[in-house]
Amino acid sequence: MSAKKTIPIGFEEHDHKVCVAQALSGAEARCAAEGLRLTPVRRKVLELLLKEHRALGAYAILDLLRDAGFGSQPPVAYRALDFLAEHGFVHKIERLNAFVACAHPGERHSPAFMICRLCDAVAEAQSSPAKGGLGAAAQAAGFQIEKTVVEAEGVCPACAERANT
Numbered sequence: 001m002s003a004k005k006t007i008p009i010g011f012e013e014h015d016h017k018v019c020v021a022q023a024l025s026g027a028e029a030r031c032a033a034e035g036l037r038l039t040p041v042r043r044k045v046l047e048l049l050l051k052e053h054r055a056l057g058a059y060a061i062l063d064l065l066r067d068a069g070f071g072s073q074p075p076v077a078y079r080a081l082d083f084l085a086e087h088g089f090v091h092k093i094e095r096l097n098a099f100v101a102c103a104h105p106g107e108r109h110s111p112a113f114m115i116c117r118l119c120d121a122v123a124e125a126q127s128s129p130a131k132g133g134l135g136a137a138a139q140a141a142g143f144q145i146e147k148t149v150v151e152a153e154g155v156c157p158a159c160a161e162r163a164n165t
């Protein structure tokens with residue numbers, strides 16, 4: 001981990017222990033209800049991502065898995081990430097080629113991300129980009145939007161404050 005590692009909090013102050021615990025038990029409940037297998041390694045990968053509120057690449061995840069005593073074969077991490085992404089527990093951030101835990105799993109949504117270019121913190125907005133200006137343009141063009149990828153890059157509140165002091 002780099003020295004600039006700070007506590008990323010998805011931009012907002014919150015009780016992060018509760019946040020991780022709730023998300024994990026929510027994932028367990030959903031997997032049980034839908035007959036999905038949340039294997040120990042899948043659960044661990046989700047937990048690692050939930051702890052961060054920050055995008056992690058597959059290799060960073062692999063390192064953390066190894067530290068946690070799990071297998072160190074890349075396919076193990078990739079398969080776990082595929083499973084988690086397929087079922088909406090995590091999202092892939094194309095711009096960073098990295099993954100982030102979903103901030104509101106269980107709801108159907110097109111995620112919109114705000115990515116801090118200084119600390120890599122990621123916040124997931126709940127807005128529906130397809131309903132905004134893009135939606136109006138698509139409607140005018142007779143285009144049906146099925147999926148949008150919104151990844152905004154900028155500076156998070158914590159980094160902006162640090163720059164001002």
Ligand SMILES: [Zn+2]
Nearest residue numbers: 015016019020
């Ligand atoms: Zn949290």
Ligand SMILES: [Zn+2]
Nearest residue numbers: 102103104111
């Ligand atoms: Zn999401």
Ligand SMILES: [Zn+2]
Nearest residue numbers: 116119156159
């Ligand atoms: Zn930042």
